[in-house]
Amino acid sequence: GENVEQHPSTLSVQEGDSAVIKCTYSDSASNYFPWYKQELGKRPQLIIDIRSNVGEKKDQRIAVTLNKTAKHFSLHITETQPEDSAVYFCAAQKGNAGNMLTFGGGTRLMVKP
Amino acid sequence: DTGVSQDPRHKITKRGQNVTFRCDPISEHNRLYWYRQTLGQGPEFLTYFQNEAQLEKSRLLSDRFSAERPKGSFSTLEIQRTEQGDSAMYLCASSSEPLEKLFFGSGTQLSVL
Numbered sequence: 001g002e003n004v005e006q007h008p009s010t011l012s013v014q015e016g017d018s019a020v021i022k023c024t025y026s027d028s029a030s031n032y033f034p035w036y037k038q039e040l041g042k043r044p045q046l047i048i049d050i051r052s053n054v055g056e057k058k059d060q061r062i063a064v065t066l067n068k069t070a071k072h073f074s075l076h077i078t079e080t081q082p083e084d085s086a087v088y089f090c091a092a093q094k095g096n097a098g099n100m101l102t103f104g105g106g107t108r109l110m111v112k113p
Numbered sequence: 114d115t116g117v118s119q120d121p122r123h124k125i126t127k128r129g130q131n132v133t134f135r136c137d138p139i140s141e142h143n144r145l146y147w148y149r150q151t152l153g154q155g156p157e158f159l160t161y162f163q164n165e166a167q168l169e170k171s172r173l174l175s176d177r178f179s180a181e182r183p184k185g186s187f188s189t190l191e192i193q194r195t196e197q198g199d200s201a202m203y204l205c206a207s208s209s210e211p212l213e214k215l216f217f218g219s220g221t222q223l224s225v226l
Binding site: 004006034036042043044045046049089091100101102103104105106 | 158204
C-alpha cells in the first residue's frame with residue numbers, strides 16, 4: 001500500500017520567515033495530494049491540494065509543488081504569522097478503488113512572534 | 114454548522130465495555146470515512162462507505178470494530194470489549210466524489226481506562 005513520509009517533524013520559524021514542509025510517497029499511482037492544518041483539539045482542515053496533472057498551485061501565502069518523477073511534494077508558507085502555528089499533515093490518494101487518504105506523520109510548525 | 118458532525122465529542126469508558134460513536138456527514142456527500150488518530154500521529158484509515166455499502170476496511174480494523182451506514186446517511190462505529198490501546202481520536206470525514214475534498218468532523222476522543 002501507499003506510504004507517505006513527512007519531514008521535518010517539528011519546525012520553528014520567526015514571524016515573517018518562510019516555512020517549507022516536504023513529503024514523499026511510494027505509490028506512483030497516487031494522483032491527489034492534499035494538505036491539512038490541525039490546530040490543537042480541532043479537526044483537520046484542508047488548506048490546499050494538488051492533482052498529479054499540475055506541478056504547482058498557489059493560494060495567497062501558501063503554495064504546493066509536486067514532482068511526480070521523484071514522488072515528492074512540498075508545502076510552502078511565506079510571510080508566516082503566529083496563527084500559522086499548528087500541525088500540518090500531507091496526504092496522498094489514488095483515484096481508483098479505495099479512495100482513502102494516506103497521511104504523513106505531521107509537522108508541528110511554531111511561528112515565533 | 115453544516116459540516117460533518119460527530120457525537121459524542123468525548124467518551125470515557127472502562128476496559129471491556131462497548132462504545133458507539135455517530136457521524137453525520139455533509140448532507141449531499143455519498144462517501145463517508147472513518148479514521149483514527151493517536152497523539153502526534155497522522156490520521157489512519159479505518160473504513161469507508163459509498164452510500165450504504167462498506168467498500169473497504171483497513172487491516173487495522175479488528176473484529177471488535179464494526180461500522181454501519183444503514184440508509185446511506187449517518188454512520189455508526191462500534192467498538193466492542195474496548196482495550197486501552199483503543200484510546201484515540203476517532204475522526205469521521207465525508208466527500209462527494211473520488212478525488213474531491215475530504216471534510217473532517219471534530220472527532221470523538223475515546224479514553225479507555
